[in-house]
Amino acid sequence: MAEVQSEWVEALKLVDVEAGAKPTTSLYRRRSPLSSPHYQTERLAAVNLSHTPHQGNFAETLANQGLKTFRPAQLEIFQINVGKLCNMTCRHCHVDAGPDRVQENMDRDTVEACLRALDQTEAHTVDITGGAPELNPHFRYLVEECVARGKHVIDRCNLTVLLLPRMRDLPEWFAEQGVEIVCSLPHYRKFNTDAQRGDGTFEKSIEALRRLNTADYGIGNPQRRLTLMSNPAGAFLAGNQAKMEQEWKAGLAKNHGVGFDRLIALNNMPISRFLEWLEQSGNLQRYMEVLVNAYNPATVSGLMCRNTISVSWDGRLFDCDFNQMLDLECQLPEQQPHIRDFNPKLLAQREIVTGTHCFGCTAGAGSSCGGAIDA
Numbered sequence: 044m045a046e047v048q049s050e051w052v053e054a055l056k057l058v059d060v061e062a063g064a065k066p067t068t069s070l071y072r073r074r075s076p077l078s079s080p081h082y083q084t085e086r087l088a089a090v091n092l093s094h095t096p097h098q099g100n101f102a103e104t105l106a107n108q109g110l111k112t113f114r115p116a117q118l119e120i121f122q123i124n125v126g127k128l129c130n131m132t133c134r135h136c137h138v139d140a141g142p143d144r145v146q147e148n149m150d151r152d153t154v155e156a157c158l159r160a161l162d163q164t165e166a167h168t169v170d171i172t173g174g175a176p177e178l179n180p181h182f183r184y185l186v187e188e189c190v191a192r193g194k195h196v197i198d199r200c201n202l203t204v205l206l207l208p209r210m211r212d213l214p215e216w217f218a219e220q221g222v223e224i225v226c227s228l229p230h231y232r233k234f235n236t237d238a239q240r241g242d243g244t245f246e247k248s249i250e251a252l253r254r255l256n257t258a259d260y261g262i263g264n265p266q267r268r269l270t271l272m273s274n275p276a277g278a279f280l281a282g283n284q285a286k287m288e289q290e291w292k293a294g295l296a297k298n299h300g301v302g303f304d305r306l307i308a309l310n311n312m313p314i315s316r317f318l319e320w321l322e323q324s325g326n327l328q329r330y331m332e333v334l335v336n337a338y339n340p341a342t343v344s345g346l347m348c349r350n351t352i353s354v355s356w357d358g359r360l361f362d363c364d365f366n367q368m369l370d371l372e373c374q375l376p377e378q379q380p381h382i383r384d385f386n387p388k389l390l391a392q393r394e395i396v397t398g399t400h401c402f403g404c405t406a407g408a409g410s411s412c413g414g415a416i417d418a
Contacts, residue, residue, distance in 0.1 A: 067132050069141035070316060077319050078139060080370035087313060087399045090328060095335040101401045108340050113395045115362075116344075118387065120351040121161050121194075122170040122364060122412070125149040125179040127356065130204050133227075133240045135274055135317045137368055140174040148174075149356040153382065154181045157354055158188050160385035170351070170412060172199040172364065177210055186220055196222045199272075202251040203244060214258035223268045224260060225307070226252070229276055231294040239276045252301040261303040269303045272414075274311050278326035280337060280407040281308035284415040307414025310334075312365050312403040334402035342409030345416035348395050358382040362395045364412070365403070371396045 070078035077083055092099025097107060105113055126148030129140035149157075161169065169189040176182055176198060189196050198217065205213055217224060228248055229239045236245040252269075255261060261269035271291065275281055288306035295301050311317045313330060321327040348362040352373075360380035361367040373380040374396055375389050409416030 070139045072143045090331045099335045101397045116349045118166050120168045121166040122353045124172050125176045127174045128178045129175040137312050137315045139315045147356050153358045156382045168195045170197045175204040177204050190220050198222050200226050202226045202248040205251040214254045218258045218267050221266045225270045228271045231291045235276050249299050271303050271306045273308050278330040281310050284308045310403050310410040334406045337406035342405045342416040347411040
């Protein structure tokens with residue numbers, strides 16, 4: 044492993060192999076061609092969609108809807124991806140996160156630049172993601188500074204990270220800060236969850252949920268909201284979000300005695316490790332056809348790229364987290380898209396970068412960081 048900064052060495056010590064099962068290893072570690080964002084884009088472009096509406100061209104699909112230029116609305120959500128370090132290596136991960144992703148983590152200077160940029164906006168929400176964002180050495184400082192600014196803070200949590208020795212106080216600390224916890228849980232049944240995230244993950248997730256419930260999360264308190272996030276375990280679209288929420292609440296309460304406040308359902312994006320699974324299982328062609336054919340024009344106004352700016356671990360700016368993983372930077376007219384040069388006026392004038400993967404957010408009921416769009 045290449046030499047890394049001492050703070051990341053310390054962060055790596057937090058990753059307890061017993062806390063998160065690992066059904067795979069990262070594309071980066073395996074030196075897979077798919078670890079390259081450019082190669083992923085090429086693979087998606089190579090899928091034959093000539094027989095689908097508008098030949099599977101997302102820009103043309105928007106133009107047919109009267110959107111010849113696709114521009115952002117008012118900025119509401121400031122999303123910060125603090126790094127790719129994670130205690131898990133899930134099969135569907137669009138970030139290709141894992142315990143080996145030590146170098147791609149946000150440093151203190153970039154955190155400070157994010158805070159300065161945040162102060163220039165009227166964004167009401169800061170959405171902190173990763174990797175496992177809690178493993179970043181500056182995570183708690185970032186949360187505290189955002190809370191001090193009166194922002195609603197979301198932590199995107201994989202649940203099992205809460206079982207790490209140095210993370211066991213997080214449920215209570217989150218409660219003190221009023222942070223909303225958005226937790227990944229593919230299914231309320233053990234088999235479906237472990238199939239996607241590794242053997243033993245479900246039981247650890249249930250234990251983490253119990254700890255959050257003990258800290259008064261998931262009982263209807265708007266200051267301590269516990270949200271579960273589900274991705275399908277195969278090459279199909281997310282189910283009906285409202286019906287899933289009812290089913291999950293009943294199933295988790297009856298079988299495990301745990302509760303949560305709401306459920307959001309996201310389609311799997313055909314990038315990174317889910318793209319690898321689609322190729323290996325022979326589902327890539329069919330899944331892309333499903334996404335294109337299920338395009339829902341009613342989802343476009345609610346897409347995350349319209350009200351969100353996404354900041355990468357190294358400070359670069361993207362229209363959304365998925366564009367970030369494909370290395371499709373914001374297109375600004377006069378400067379490089381970086382947080383240190385943050386200019387809200389220029390960002391408001393940009394045209395949003397799109398691609399074939401965008402059908403993942405517009406298929407069916409739609410899919411955004413907040414769940415279904417046309418629910």
